[in-house]
Amino acid sequence: xxxxxxxxxxxxxxxxxxxxxxxxxxxxxxxxxxxxxxxxxxxxxxxxxxxxxxxxxxxxxxxxxxxxxxxxxxxxxxxxxxxxxxxxxxxxxxxxxxxxxxxxxxxxxxxxxxxxxxxxxxxxxxxxxxxxxxxxxxxxxxxxxxxxxxxxxxxxxxxxxxxxxxxxxxxxxxxxxxxxxxxxxxxxxxxxxxxxxxxxxxxxxxxxxxxxxxxxxxxxxxxxxxxxxxxxxxxxxxxxxxxxxxxxxxxxxxxxxxxxxxxxxxxxxx
Amino acid sequence: xxxxxxxxxxxxxxxxxxxxxxxxxxxxxxxxxxxxxxxxxxxxxxxxxxxxxxxxxxxxxxxxxxxxxxxxxxxxxxxxxxxxxxxxxxxxxxxxxxxxxxxxxxxxxxxxxxxxxxxxxxxxxxxxxxxxxxxxxxxxxxxxxxxxxxxxxxxxxxxxxxxxxxxxxxxxxxxxxxxxxxxxxxxxxxxxxxxxxxxxxxxxxxxxxxxxxxxxxxxxxxxxxxxxxxxxxxxxxxxxxxxxxxxxxxxxxxxxxxxxxxxxxxxxxxxxxxxxxxxxxxxxxxxxxxxxxxxxxxxxxxxxxxxxxxxxxxxxxxxxxxxxxxxxxxxxxxxxxxxxxxxxxxxxxxxxxxxxxxxxxx
Numbered sequence: 001x002x003x004x005x006x007x008x009x010x011x012x013x014x015x016x017x018x019x020x021x022x023x024x025x026x027x028x029x030x031x032x033x034x035x036x037x038x039x040x041x042x043x044x045x046x047x048x049x050x051x052x053x054x055x056x057x058x059x060x061x062x063x064x065x066x067x068x069x070x071x072x073x074x075x076x077x078x079x080x081x082x083x084x085x086x087x088x089x090x091x092x093x094x095x096x097x098x099x100x101x102x103x104x105x106x107x108x109x110x111x112x113x114x115x116x117x118x119x120x121x122x123x124x125x126x127x128x129x130x131x132x133x134x135x136x137x138x139x140x141x142x143x144x145x146x147x148x149x150x151x152x153x154x155x156x157x158x159x160x161x162x163x164x165x166x167x168x169x170x171x172x173x174x175x176x177x178x179x180x181x182x183x184x185x186x187x188x189x190x191x192x193x194x195x196x197x198x199x200x201x202x203x204x205x206x207x208x209x210x211x212x213x214x215x216x217x218x219x220x221x222x223x224x225x226x227x228x229x230x231x232x233x234x235x236x237x238x239x240x241x242x243x244x245x246x247x248x249x250x251x252x253x254x255x256x257x258x259x260x261x262x263x264x265x266x267x268x269x270x
Numbered sequence: 271x272x273x274x275x276x277x278x279x280x281x282x283x284x285x286x287x288x289x290x291x292x293x294x295x296x297x298x299x300x301x302x303x304x305x306x307x308x309x310x311x312x313x314x315x316x317x318x319x320x321x322x323x324x325x326x327x328x329x330x331x332x333x334x335x336x337x338x339x340x341x342x343x344x345x346x347x348x349x350x351x352x353x354x355x356x357x358x359x360x361x362x363x364x365x366x367x368x369x370x371x372x373x374x375x376x377x378x379x380x381x382x383x384x385x386x387x388x389x390x391x392x393x394x395x396x397x398x399x400x401x402x403x404x405x406x407x408x409x410x411x412x413x414x415x416x417x418x419x420x421x422x423x424x425x426x427x428x429x430x431x432x433x434x435x436x437x438x439x440x441x442x443x444x445x446x447x448x449x450x451x452x453x454x455x456x457x458x459x460x461x462x463x464x465x466x467x468x469x470x471x472x473x474x475x476x477x478x479x480x481x482x483x484x485x486x487x488x489x490x491x492x493x494x495x496x497x498x499x500x501x502x503x504x505x506x507x508x509x510x511x512x513x514x515x516x517x518x519x520x521x522x523x524x525x526x527x528x529x530x531x532x533x534x535x536x537x538x539x540x541x542x543x544x545x546x547x548x549x550x551x552x553x554x555x556x557x558x559x560x561x562x563x564x565x566x567x568x569x570x571x572x573x574x575x576x577x578x579x580x581x582x583x584x585x586x587x588x589x590x591x592x593x594x595x596x597x598x599x600x601x602x603x604x605x606x607x608x609x610x611x612x613x614x615x616x617x618x619x620x621x622x623x624x625x626x627x628x629x630x631x632x
């Protein structure tokens with residue numbers, strides 16, 4: 001049994017990884033295919049589809065919208081996340097754990113249900129659908145990620161570090177600038193990047209809450225109806241994929257750095 | 271310069287809701303003194319230290335440092351610096367930057383700043399480690415950086431919050447000696463908070479022993495150890511045999527009591543002692559009772575049966591049952607004459623100096 005597992009487990013793991021990533025790998029491959037039909041064998045290599053992208057005004061509009069929504073959602077969810085993460089890591093108050101659980105819930109709730117509920121509420125509040133409503137939806141989705149990243153950065157932040165700074169003559173603002181901020185900055189930037197990435201790729205919320213506006217995922221969805229537009233979509237998708245991977249990697253590097261710093265500061269107490 | 275008051279604590283109390291962390295503390299700490307606040311956890315010693323540093327405010331009372339009342343003066347404008355229990359070394363800065371942290375605000379100029387940092391690092395034997403990252407330091411080195419970072423500010427008072435508690439025993443003992451030497455060298459007033467009685471006894475000029483938010487006794491180490499004002503203080507500072515006694519005579523500063531086992535004893539009346547009817551308590555430290563070997567005689571003796579013997583390497587701990595006494599006596603004896611081989615059940619005689627018998631409040 002054991003021998004069998006040892007033999008087949010790596011094979012299983014390999015298949016699993018291929019299943020996960022092969023479709024994604026196909027995206028960049030077909031995005032440089034000379035033929036508009038995504039089919040092997042490739043007929044030739046071209047960058048035409050990429051060069052065509054900036055010439056599509058509807059795409060540029062959608063990209064701008066996504067950028068605006070992404071930045072707004074990232075900043076908002078990070079600001080709210082800082083408050084929550086600070087409260088959770090610094091204070092012990094009744095209901096701390098249930099509250100933490102509720103904040104994380106959007107991670108596992110069906111997104112389409114949340115989207116429909118939000119749509120109902122926003123409309124009954126008399127708000128018209130716009131990029132603003134998309135931002136609200138995205139903040140809801142991003143906050144659990146923000147908080148996870150921020151809590152791991154804030155945890156173990158030794159309060160006596162701020163006291164030590166005051167003790168050495170520094171003012172409250174100086175302490176924030178010279179101690180608090182450098183200690184938590186990596187976690188904050190990491191949270192901004194993660195939230196932005198999630199907002200950039202998010203489709204369901206945007207689809208329900210955008211009204212007549214389009215974001216990049218909505219634009220892509222619209223283009224899929226026309227076979228001739230497919231290579232352009234693939235090229236755009238490849239770019240978004242690359243951007244997401246880059247930002248998430250950078251975010252993780254920063255998050256680990258923040259975690260290491262605060263952990264080291266706390267180590268003396270252990 | 272000697273005997274000039276550096277810190278004056280006048281009727282300082284601190285309450286958290288209905289809990290009184292510190293109750294009417296009065297203390298006067300002299301310039302250049304190594305002063306310890308000693309007590310179990312929750313006795314208010316850390317609360318008092320934090321109020322001196324400015325991290326906490328007295329509910330009532332006044333703290334005066336070097337003649338200046340500290341009311342409303344925040345921590346960053348007080349002439350005190352602190353070595354934190356966790357050391358609170360800034361993890362994103364290296365050793366040099368940590369030590370220079372407070373100097374930056376003084377705008378001394380690069381050269382003078384560098385000189386002061388070097389000087390401070392030399393003081394704590396960390397010369398050459400300036401570029402080392404804060405996270406690459408051992409516990410003992412962190413402690414030294416914390417010390418250098420505080421001393422470089424040339425404070426009037428250095429506050430130390432259990433600075434040695436995170437170190438292992440050997441390093442702790444080494445640091446005790448070093449800290450004491452350092453304090454003598456720089457001449458700054460040190461206030462040490464500790465729950466370790468040996469640490470307090472070994473390092474301090476004077477000790478304040480605290481229990482439950484109150485200061486029980488303030489005195490030099492020897493006085494605290496040998497003449498504790500009450501049972502609680504006596505117990506906290508080490509082993510003590512308590513002996514029930516009955517008051518026979520009271521004359522000025524002297525009292526005469528009758529005891530079972532130690533007979534009639536004339537002793538000094540303790541400061542906190544109030545006549546509690548005719549009952550009194552005497553105490554004698556276990557090391558002040560010596561085993562009498564063979565035919566040796568002493569002016570003052572007490573005899574009993576050895577009921578337990580515990581070997582501790584350099585010393586042996588003997589438990590001796592004395593007829594008539596309600597509790598057996600604890601005795602610590604060195605091993606030069608074979609105390610570690612005394613048979614349990616043997617009758618032994620113990621010599622004592624009547625001056626070692628001290629009366630104390632309950």
